Amino acid sequence: MGRGEATRERILAIAESAVLAKGFGATSIEELIAEAGITKSGFFYHFHDKNVLARALLERYMEREDALLDDIFSxxxxxxxxxLHGFLAGLKxxxxxxxxxPGDYPGCLVATYCYQERLFDRDVRELNRHIVLQWRARFSAIxxxxxxxxAPxxxxxxxxxxxxxSTIIEGGLVLSRATGDPQILPxxxxxxxxxxxxLFEPKAGELH
Structure with missing residues (x-):
């Protein structure tokens, strides 16, 4: 990873932590610059406004979550x-x-964006929607x-x-964060x- 890519990744990591902790609107460019140790021009070299940053955060999140789900269900x-038994094993x-x-796992970026969607342009809102529909397509294919x-x-x-x-995953993350109990989601x-x-396995003595 080159120096420019490393700086961009550091900004995204800092921004994601801040957004999940307190929301996108409450996260300022100035605090990201200060924590990343870069200049304002350095920030705008990578992200020319906050909507570009918001989209990059979602794309990074989607790539990471896709890789995780691909690995687990494969x-x-x-x-x-x-x-059926492959899906059951994957859920386990x-x-x-x-x-x-970690016990303080911060939550889901997609859910965070939903609650603040008026802050984002149409492209960011559409990307968030696309991620949710992609989850639907993934699990419905299985x-x-x-x-x-x-036969169910x-x-x-x-x-x-x-x-x-998807609802159980997202809801479990919200409840875990609200209660401080990381075991709610699992x-x-x-x-x-x-x-x-x-729903799918036959009762004892039944045939398909």
Whole structure:
């Protein structure tokens, strides 16, 4: 990583921590400059306004989260060739990963942006929306594959169920932060895993 890239990454890391701690509106360019140890012109070389910074933060967040989810659910699928049991394994791995996060894990950038969307231009708001829809597409693709091999006990819309996965992840982060209990999210993920298992696995003695 070159010097310019390292400076840009340092600004983004500082900005993300500040935004998650107190919001985008309360985060000033001046404080980012001071903490990064750069000049104002140095900052504007990388980000010519706060909307450019906001978009870069989201893109960085999306790349990091995509890599995490790709790794976790790929490993889950490797542990069990069947798509249902692969997804169940992936949810358990995700719960374990979230359980190992620092106790003061700050939360989700996407959720933070939603509460302050009037601060952002249309491109930033659209990118935030795109990330959420990408989560839906990711999980609904897995669930569509499961439905082919495992008839659900109740009629299910896989996109709605995919949104439930995202809702539990996002809601768990909010509750964990509000209560100071980092185990809320992993516990909720394991409850979701149990629900998916009940929805798709046959009862004892039943055949597909």
């Amino acid at each position: 490993r889950g699928r490797e542990l069990a060739g069947d798509p 791995l995700l719960a374990e990963t979230m359980s190992d996060l 669930l569509d594959e499961i439905v082919v091999q495992h 006990r109740e009629p299910v819309d896989t996109e709605v169920l995919a949104d439930m996965v 516990t909720q993920l394991m409850l979701l895993r149990h629900y998916i298992q009940l």
